[in-house]
Amino acid sequence: MKQWNVGIIGATGMVGQRFATLLENHPWFRVTALAASGRSAGKTYEEAAGSRWMMERPMPESMKDLVLYDATKDIETIASQVDFVFCAVNMKKDEIRALEEAYAKAECPVVSNNSAHRHTPDVPMVVPEINADHIDIIPAQRKRLGTEKGFIAVKSNCSLQSYVPALSPLREFGLTKVLACTYQAISGAGKNFETWPEMVDNLIPYIGGEEEKSEKEPLKLWGHIEGDRIVDTTTPSITTQCLRVPVTDGHTAAVFMSFEEGKKPSIETIKEIWANYAGEAQRLELPSAPKQFLHYFEEPDRPQIKTERNLENGMAVSIGRLREDTQYDYKFVCMSHNTLRGAAGGAVLLAELLAAKGYMG
Numbered sequence: 001m002k003q004w005n006v007g008i009i010g011a012t013g014m015v016g017q018r019f020a021t022l023l024e025n026h027p028w029f030r031v032t033a034l035a036a037s038g039r040s041a042g043k044t045y046e047e048a049a050g051s052r053w054m055m056e057r058p059m060p061e062s063m064k065d066l067v068l069y070d071a072t073k074d075i076e077t078i079a080s081q082v083d084f085v086f087c088a089v090n091m092k093k094d095e096i097r098a099l100e101e102a103y104a105k106a107e108c109p110v111v112s113n114n115s116a117h118r119h120t121p122d123v124p125m126v127v128p129e130i131n132a133d134h135i136d137i138i139p140a141q142r143k144r145l146g147t148e149k150g151f152i153a154v155k156s157n158c159s160l161q162s163y164v165p166a167l168s169p170l171r172e173f174g175l176t177k178v179l180a181c182t183y184q185a186i187s188g189a190g191k192n193f194e195t196w197p198e199m200v201d202n203l204i205p206y207i208g209g210e211e212e213k214s215e216k217e218p219l220k221l222w223g224h225i226e227g228d229r230i231v232d233t234t235t236p237s238i239t240t241q242c243l244r245v246p247v248t249d250g251h252t253a254a255v256f257m258s259f260e261e262g263k264k265p266s267i268e269t270i271k272e273i274w275a276n277y278a279g280e281a282q283r284l285e286l287p288s289a290p291k292q293f294l295h296y297f298e299e300p301d302r303p304q305i306k307t308e309r310n311l312e313n314g315m316a317v318s319i320g321r322l323r324e325d326t327q328y329d330y331k332f333v334c335m336s337h338n339t340l341r342g343a344a345g346g347a348v349l350l351a352e353l354l355a356a357k358g359y360m361g
């Protein structure tokens with residue numbers, strides 16, 4: 001298999017560190033450039049991020065001595081050294097939008113964790129098991145940007161990566177209404193208990209902007225390409241509440257769903273569909289793809305964070321407690337690892353899809 005040189009923009013941050021550890025021994029991708037803010041530029045990775053390293057695995061030896069670039073000033077230099085970049089930066093939305101377009105226009109494809117471009121109509125937002133076909137919009141985006149190789153592709157928000165995979169294969173039964181309450185880990189805010197001690201023995205019933213993303217982004221994931229844009233679907237109607245809970249990693253969701261009159265599948269059918277659900281990531285046997293995307297647990301007290309979050313290297317989705325409801329047709333609980341499937345791991349999988357389909361040169 002061909003090898004690709006890659007850069008990590010925002011390498012010192014929580015998601016950037018996760019990219020570094022995931023890419024350390026990647027069979028296709030080799031990290032050759034790291035970048036962060038001007039505060040870190042010019043320092044080695046170890047100098048800039050060693051003291052704030054938050055991963056269980058140590059900083060990769062092969063990256064410790066790489067000297068960080070300035071993510072905004074050194075775009076041309078970085079673009080000349082890599083085939084594409086992963087991007088996860090903490091900046092204002094309009095700045096991120098401009099930054100990612102600047103990389104794309106420098107003919108450097110961008111696979112982004114940031115939310116800035118998620119609703120740009122010709123930017124594909126992809127979960128490879130759900131809507132791999134949306135990458136077919138890239139030629140239209142390249143035309144708009146005036147690029148031959150450069151483009152932007154994004155992954156969706158971490159909050160919905162547990163319930164959207166479970167709902168996706170049920171849409172054929174006319175899903176009409178969804179209610180989801182999410183219980184989200186503190187790493188989703190780039191924090192751990194040392195940096196956010198207020199979260200010990202606490203719950204915060206508000207995560208800025210999260211409910212809007214959780215309700216809107218699924219509609220783009222389930223949308224379709226029409227000409228030079230991706231058009232959102234209009235059903236099901238989705239309502240959410242997103243809570244921050246004292247968990248290090250792993251977002252859980254309690255989900256309620258209803259179907260069109262007369263189309264409601266049986267519990268057995270739903271479980272069978274979940275067990276057999278595979279997407280393009282599995283068909284192409286992408287290196288980071290879970291062998292089985294959705295795992296259903298019959299035990300009434302599963303899935304649990306501690307036992308299930310690392311299932312299939314944190315890339316699988318765990319589901320349990322499917323049962324009838326008095327207000328909706330059914331309810332269930334699901335969980336996924338927010339910084340693996342929900343952030344860096346999901347982006348690496350998307351990059352693998354793009355590489356396998358010939359978009360990374």
Ligand SMILES: NC(=O)c1ccc[n+]([C@@H]2O[C@H](COP(=O)([O-])OP(=O)(O)OC[C@H]3O[C@@H](n4cnc5c(N)ncnc54)[C@H](OP(=O)(O)O)[C@@H]3O)[C@@H](O)[C@H]2O)c1
Pocket residue numbers: 009010011012013014015016035036037038039040041071072088089090091113114115157158187188189190338339342343
């Ligand atoms: N944490 C998650 O689970 C998660 C999940 C999905 C999406 N995301 C998204 O991923 C992005 C990064 O999140 P994070 O949790 O990794 O944030 P973070 O830990 O705060 O890291 C932010 C990164 O951005 C860099 N940065 C800050 N200001 C910059 C500037 N002006 N120019 C260039 N680089 C700059 C930082 O560099 P310095 O170290 O030099 O300051 C650092 O590398 C955000 O958009 C977030 O919404 C996060």
